[in-house]
Amino acid sequence: MDKRFIEVLTLFIFILTSFPSYTNATDISDNTFLIAEITDQNYYNERLWNLLKREEAAGIEMNFYAKGRNVLLQQSSISFADVLFKLNELLKEHPSKIIPVFLNYNDDVLLLDSIINESEISSSIFYSPQGETWPSMDYLVQSNRRLIFFIEGDFTNESKILHDLKNYAFQISADKPTNSSIIFGINSNVNLELFVIDNFEKTPTVTPVGQNSKDMIPDYINFLLDNWKLYGKKPNFIFVGKDIFNFDFIINQLNSFTWIKGHVKISGKTLDKVYWKNPDVLVTGGNFSFPYRGGEEIILSPFAPGYKMTPEQVIVTGEMAVPESYSIIATPMELRQGLTASFNFEGILMNNVKPEQTFSGENFSFVQDIDRGEVLRLPENASINLGNPDLYGLRNSSFTVGCFVKFTEILDFGDNAILGNYESGYRRGLHLILRSGHPYFGLWNNDFESDQKLQTNIWYHLTWRYINETGEQAIFLNGRYIGGSDGHPPFSGTGDIHLGSALSSGASLRGYIDNLRIWDRPLGNEEINRLALDEEIPMTKADSLKTTKKSINTNIITYGLILTVLLLSIAIIFFFVRKKNLLKVPDLPVIAKENQIVLFGEFKAINADGRNISDQFTTKVKELFLFCLIATLKNSLGASVSEINEELWAGIPDKKASNNRSVTLNKLRKLLSQFKGIEIVSNAGYVQVKTEAPFFCDYAEAFQLCQIPEGMTRLQLITFFHLVRRGRFLKGITWEWLDDIRGFTGNQVIDNLLKLASIYKKESNLQEIEKVAQRILDYDELNEEAIYLQVWAQQKANNPNLAKFSFNSFAKKYENNMGESYPLSFAQFTRHFETIL
Numbered sequence: 001m002d003k004r005f006i007e008v009l010t011l012f013i014f015i016l017t018s019f020p021s022y023t024n025a026t027d028i029s030d031n032t033f034l035i036a037e038i039t040d041q042n043y044y045n046e047r048l049w050n051l052l053k054r055e056e057a058a059g060i061e062m063n064f065y066a067k068g069r070n071v072l073l074q075q076s077s078i079s080f081a082d083v084l085f086k087l088n089e090l091l092k093e094h095p096s097k098i099i100p101v102f103l104n105y106n107d108d109v110l111l112l113d114s115i116i117n118e119s120e121i122s123s124s125i126f127y128s129p130q131g132e133t134w135p136s137m138d139y140l141v142q143s144n145r146r147l148i149f150f151i152e153g154d155f156t157n158e159s160k161i162l163h164d165l166k167n168y169a170f171q172i173s174a175d176k177p178t179n180s181s182i183i184f185g186i187n188s189n190v191n192l193e194l195f196v197i198d199n200f201e202k203t204p205t206v207t208p209v210g211q212n213s214k215d216m217i218p219d220y221i222n223f224l225l226d227n228w229k230l231y232g233k234k235p236n237f238i239f240v241g242k243d244i245f246n247f248d249f250i251i252n253q254l255n256s257f258t259w260i261k262g263h264v265k266i267s268g269k270t271l272d273k274v275y276w277k278n279p280d281v282l283v284t285g286g287n288f289s290f291p292y293r294g295g296e297e298i299i300l301s302p303f304a305p306g307y308k309m310t311p312e313q314v315i316v317t318g319e320m321a322v323p324e325s326y327s328i329i330a331t332p333m334e335l336r337q338g339l340t341a342s343f344n345f346e347g348i349l350m351n352n353v354k355p356e357q358t359f360s361g362e363n364f365s366f367v368q369d370i371d372r373g374e375v376l377r378l379p380e381n382a383s384i385n386l387g388n389p390d391l392y393g394l395r396n397s398s399f400t401v402g403c404f405v406k407f408t409e410i411l412d413f414g415d416n417a418i419l420g421n422y423e424s425g426y427r428r429g430l431h432l433i434l435r436s437g438h439p440y441f442g443l444w445n446n447d448f449e450s451d452q453k454l455q456t457n458i459w460y461h462l463t464w465r466y467i468n469e470t471g472e473q474a475i476f477l478n479g480r481y482i483g484g485s486d487g488h489p490p491f492s493g494t495g496d497i498h499l500g501s502a503l504s505s506g507a508s509l510r511g512y513i514d515n516l517r518i519w520d521r522p523l524g525n526e527e528i529n530r531l532a533l534d535e536e537i538p539m540t541k542a543d544s545l546k547t548t549k550k551s552i553n554t555n556i557i558t559y560g561l562i563l564t565v566l567l568l569s570i571a572i573i574f575f576f577v578r579k580k581n582l583l584k585v586p587d588l589p590v591i592a593k594e595n596q597i598v599l600f601g602e603f604k605a606i607n608a609d610g611r612n613i614s615d616q617f618t619t620k621v622k623e624l625f626l627f628c629l630i631a632t633l634k635n636s637l638g639a640s641v642s643e644i645n646e647e648l649w650a651g652i653p654d655k656k657a658s659n660n661r662s663v664t665l666n667k668l669r670k671l672l673s674q675f676k677g678i679e680i681v682s683n684a685g686y687v688q689v690k691t692e693a694p695f696f697c698d699y700a701e702a703f704q705l706c707q708i709p710e711g712m713t714r715l716q717l718i719t720f721f722h723l724v725r726r727g728r729f730l731k732g733i734t735w736e737w738l739d740d741i742r743g744f745t746g747n748q749v750i751d752n753l754l755k756l757a758s759i760y761k762k763e764s765n766l767q768e769i770e771k772v773a774q775r776i777l778d779y780d781e782l783n784e785e786a787i788y789l790q791v792w793a794q795q796k797a798n799n800p801n802l803a804k805f806s807f808n809s810f811a812k813k814y815e816n817n818m819g820e821s822y823p824l825s826f827a828q829f830t831r832h833f834e835t836i837l
Contacts, residue, residue, distance in 0.1 A: 028134045028236065029193050029289070030261070032254050033100050035059045035237050036244035038083075040076035051244060053090060057251045059100035061239060066107035071115060080115050088121040091146055098137060098146045100237060102165070109155045109162060116161055121147060127160060130167050132799055134193060139805045169194035170233065170285075174223065175202035191272045191285030195233035197224070201243045221253050228291050232276070232284025234259060260316055261289040262326030264302055264309070268767055271330055277301035277469055292316060305467065306524020308333055327767075335530065335537045338521035340392040342537060345376040345514055349384065352539055360385050364500065369512060371459055372404065378500035378509040379408075386497045389421070393520025394430070394497070396490045400519040401432055402463040402476075402531045407456050407511035410437045416510055418462065420502025421495040428493035431502040432464050439482065441466075441473040443491050448473040450483040461532040466490065467522045479532030481525065595676055599626070599699040601727030607674035620660075621667050623648055623735060628680070629689040630741055633703050638681075638688030647737045698723045699745075706748050717756040721772060724749050728778055746779040750786075757789050769793040782814055788833035795830075 038060050042048050052058050062083065063074040071080035087099060105112065116122055126145035128134055140146055150169075151162040158164075165171070170192045176199075205219035224235055235254070240247045263286055264274045270286035278300060292298055300314040307330040314326050342352040347366050349359045361384030369375045378384075389395050407416055413436060420431035420442070429444030437453040441464050454460060454477075463476040466488075474484030499516065500509040517531065594610035597603075603622060605614045617625070627648060631639035641661070649657035665687070669680050677695030681688045691700065702723040705716055712720060729745045730738065757772045770793050776786035787810045794803035804826060811822040824832060 026136045026138060028137065029195075029287070030234060030259070031057060031137065032235055032251055033057045033059045033237050034244055034247060034250060035061050035100065035102060035239045037061045037239070037241045038073070039063075039242065040073055040078065042242055043073065043076070043078055048244070049086075049090075051248070053093060055248065055251070056094075056097060058244070059102065059237065061102040061104070063104040064112075065105070066111055069111070071105075071107075071111060080112065081119060084116065084119040084121050087147060088119070088124070091121070091124055096141050098140055098148070100148045100150065102237075102239075103149065103151045103162065104153050105151060106154045108157055109151065109159045110157045112151075113159050113161050116149075125149065125161055127163065128168075133797070133802070135799075135802050135805065139802065142809075143805065165196070168192060169196045169237070170231065171196040171198060172227065172231075173198045175199045175204070190231060190283055191270075191287075193285075193287065194236045195231065196237045196239070197227065197235050198239045199241070200238045200247070201241045217249060217253070220247070220250065224250070224254060225257075225291055228289070232274075232288035232290060234289045234291075257291040258322060259289050260292050260298065260300070260314070260322060260326065261287075261324075262314070262328060263287045264304070264328040264330055265767065266307065266330040266332070268765065271304055271307075274302050274304050275467065275469055277303060283470065292322065302328055303469075304330055304524065305465070305522040306333055306527045307331060332524075332526070335527060335535065336539065338393075338519045339517065339537065340520050341386070341516065341518035342539075343376075343516040345516075346374045354391075357387070357391075359387070361499075367512070369406075369514075372514050375404075375512045375514040377512050380508045380510050381501075381506070382508065383501035384499040386419075386499055389430070389491070389493060389495075389497050392497065392518045394491055394518075395494070396468070396492055397520055398466055398468040398522045399491075400463065400465045400521065400523040400528075401517070402461065402523075402528065403516040404459055404461050404514040404534075405509070405511060406459045406513075407434070407454065407509075409510045410434060410454060410456050411510075412436055415440075415503065415505070415507035417498075417500060417502035417507035418509060418513070419497065419499055419516075420507075421493050421497055422502070422504050423493045423495040424504055425493075427489050427491060428495075429503065430491050430493055430497070431507070432462075433502055433507060439475045439477060441475055441484075443473075443488060446488050448475070448483065448485050448488070450475050450477075452477055452482045461534075463523070463528045463531065465522050465528070472522075476525075476528045476532075479529035595694055596696040596698075597675075598726065599697065599730055600702070600724050602731050603733065605671075608676045609674070613671065613674060616671055618667070620648070620664050621671065622733075624661075624664050625668055625672075625689070626730070627737070628687045629697070629700070632689045633700060636688075638683075638686040641685050641687065644687065698726070699729065702748075706752070712752060712755070714756075714759055717752060717759070720752055721756055721775070724753075725771070725775055750776050750779055750783065754785055757786075761789065761792070764796065766793045766797050782810070782817060784810075784829075785833065785836070788829065791830065792834075 034055065034057065036048065036052065036058065038048075039062075052060065064071050064080055065074060072078060073080075073083070087101070090099065091097065103112070116125065124144055124147045126135075126140055126143075126148050140148075149162045150165045151159065152165045166189070170189050174197055200220075203220055203223050224238075228234055238247075238250060240250075264271045265286065272286060274284050274286055274288065276284065288302075290298065290300065298314075298316045300316075301312065302309050302314075310329045310331065314328070316322060339353055341354075343350070344352065345366060349361070351357045361382070363379060363382035364384055365377045366374055367377045386392070393399060401419060403418065405418055410416055411434075415431070416434040418432050418434075420433065421429065423429045424444060426445050427443050429442065431440070431442035431444075433440045433442065434454060435449060437455075439450040439452060439454070439462060441448045461476075461478050463479075465474045465476070465484075466472065467474075468490050470486050471488040471490075472484055472486045473488050475482055500513070501507060515534070517537070523531075594606055595608045597605045603614060603617070604612065605617060607613050624644070627644060628639045631637075631643070644661060645652075645654065645657040649660055652660070665680065665682075672678050672680060675695055677692045679690050681690050691697065702720055705712055705720050705723075708716070729742055729749075753772050753776050757769055757776075760769045760772065769789050773786040773790040773793070776783050777790075780786070787806065790806050791803045794800075794806060807826050807829060814822040
């Protein structure tokens with residue numbers, strides 16, 4: 001979304017906020033609070049406290065200092081205990097209100113703890129240990145843990161009540177430009193769950209200060225939207241100083257936007273940092289959230305160095321239902337992916353990726369090193385021409401260069417060159433060097449220098465990584481990040497790349513080099529660490545056949561590959577012979593894909609052109625279609641005319657029923673003509689729904705999977721789950737004849753999802769267990785096995801409070817529905833079901 005879009009968007013904010021919008025504000029990270037500063041000047045201002053009482057999403061910020069055993073508000077005699085009393089009264093008046101409180105304090109934090117513990121408010125405080133996920137807002141309200149303390153300052157000791165803000169929230173200041181290298185550097189805290197914007201009242205605005213504050217609303221909203229998109233986080237705490245009265249519009253405005261949220265995970269763990277190819281998004285944490293207004297199209301393209309993303313893009317359009325959360329799986333790449341050069345220097349100059357390449361050079365030689373065996377020696381004035389940079393994917397692209405290097409001499413006031421060209425000019429001169437002993441990443445006046453200083457006669461592994469999307473230049477020493485910065489335009493030179501020399505001044509290596517590798521992609525941190533450990537990078541079969549340096553090993557590899565291919569061929573033949581007796585696992589279409597009718601969740605029909613025509617199915621047309629489809633799946637003949645008349649037109653004379661049926665059937669045929677692979681056939685008193693590819697129906701696929709006599713395999717169970725995960729079968733439709741099939745379908749869903757959950761439990765796949773358990777609970781909110789699976793997963797994820805809350809909520813629902821208390825305690829419940837599932 002560009003600035004032009006934002007400008008247009010804000011013109012419609014006041015109109016659009018009057019319409020209801022989808023929000024999922026159950027988590028703290030989905031909510032926004034205005035934080036007002038309380039000082040000695042406004043503490044007794046009743047108007048301020050009335051606003052805090054009235055505004056559900058508001059909190060306070062206060063500066064305190066210690067005086068003996070007392071803690072006082074700055075420049076006043078107002079005690080911390082007095083403030084706690086006032087907050088407690090506020091909580092009593094508003095039993096659903098959650099109050100975040102931010103303390104600035106520079107003394108012993110245990111003194112604050114003792115005052116809080118002695119106050120009446122101590123039982124209303126929630127504390128989340130660092131590393132645990134925050135509970136839902138409902139949990140905080142129902143458990144009456146509605147006061148959340150954060151603390152900043154130069155304090156001593158560690159509190160078990162107060163959250164150290166720097167460990168929980170990513171922070172920026174509205175009045176200061178933020179250094180991107182601090183935000184996006186390898187040690188940045190962009191992955192923290194919460195987002196704080198400080199000094200919001202000082203936000204630079206286009207509208208001159210002093211004019212009507214309402215005229216400035218778009219400036220403030222644009223600032224919040226821009227930062228929400230930039231960091232992939234919804235602003236959670238907006239500090240407005242003492243000027244909260246002029247910003248009471250913020251919460252409603254910000255909540256008028258729907259948001260797209262999700263996470264990027266590898267092996268169940270959320271990534272710390274995710275890069276985005278979108279022009280207005282740079283880097284976020286593994287959990288992300290972006291604002292979205294219905295009607296627009298958003299394409300999000302995540303990537304992380306060293307990983308392949310599935311899906312590669314998240315596309316959201318105005319026509320589709322936005323899911324509660326997107327799950328993106330990061331899969332590690334193989335080290336050889338994107339490898340454009342691999343030199344081992346074992347007595348020969350050869351790029352193992354392209355053995356046909358030839359190279360020229362001068363004054364180099366191959367020698368035996370006591371630590372690394374045969375290596376390349378590049379003394380002063382030695383160099384090797386590696387050819388055009390396009391051969392290695394270096395120009396206008398991401399890249400990584402890594403090698404082992406040892407220097408016999410390091411110049412105190414000069415350059416030791418590892419790799420580079422002889423061009424000068426901005427972005428055209430590549431030089432990966434040591435400058436006065438410091439690892440250096442140079443693109444000619446577009447450079448980064450590390451603080452680390454190297455020594456002579458020590459083998460180091462050096463890696464230079466460039467990321468085109470963010471302009472990151474990063475340097476790694478022995479697999480460890482030693483510095484970098486963002487915002488550098490890419491290398492664009494065309495001159496030949498040289499090994500052991502760089503720059504027109506003739507800088508030389510003056511040492512030894514081994515295992516030079518070049519990639520046309522940015523390697524991940526883990527991959528770079530593996531390089532430093534000297535992990536061997538296997539070539540492909542074709543590359544192995546071309547490599548003749550070690551003929552005996554090559555022959556062994558070749559024969560092994562041939563044997564593997566033969567065995568694999570036999571396995572494939574066996575698989576396809578056996579496959580004839582197995583049910584084909586369907587390819588699942590994504591939401592809003594064309595030519596499908598989905599029945600799990602709300603009824604949805606997307607025609608062959610990709611248009612949603614669900615509304616064109618009137619109630620009776622839809623009922624006739626579903627009655628005939630379900631009957632066809634059950635008996636292959638379809639629905640008899642007499643059954644149709646009896647169920648759909650009960651109590652109507654036969655002639656009129658027949659006429660109504662014919663009219664409705666004609667309407668249905670016209671609608672289905674917009675699809676490919678589906679038709680209505682009338683034959684011998686039956687109405688049948690015939691389908692074939694490319695038509696897709698989630699219920700039909702799920703029904704067929706349930707017919708497998710020997711039960712579903714793991715893969716088929718996963719497929720089944722994806723088919724039913726949109727929601728309950730025909731949600732919102734209440735025809736009497738549908739009750740039996742709905743009950744049957746619900747039982748099938750629960751039984752099969754419990755089987756899948758049991759598999760996931762053995763695999764300790766916590767994320768998928770929670771999803772499966774939640775889908776079961778959609779069908780049966782009192783399903784004990786599903787509650788146990790949910791509780792078990794939350795305990796394993798180190799969320800004991802959330803696990804107990806889930807059980808207590810279940811027990812309360814049980815009592816409301818059954819009229820009696822649930823017979824097992826939390827401990828008895830977990831012990832009982834541990835032996836069953």
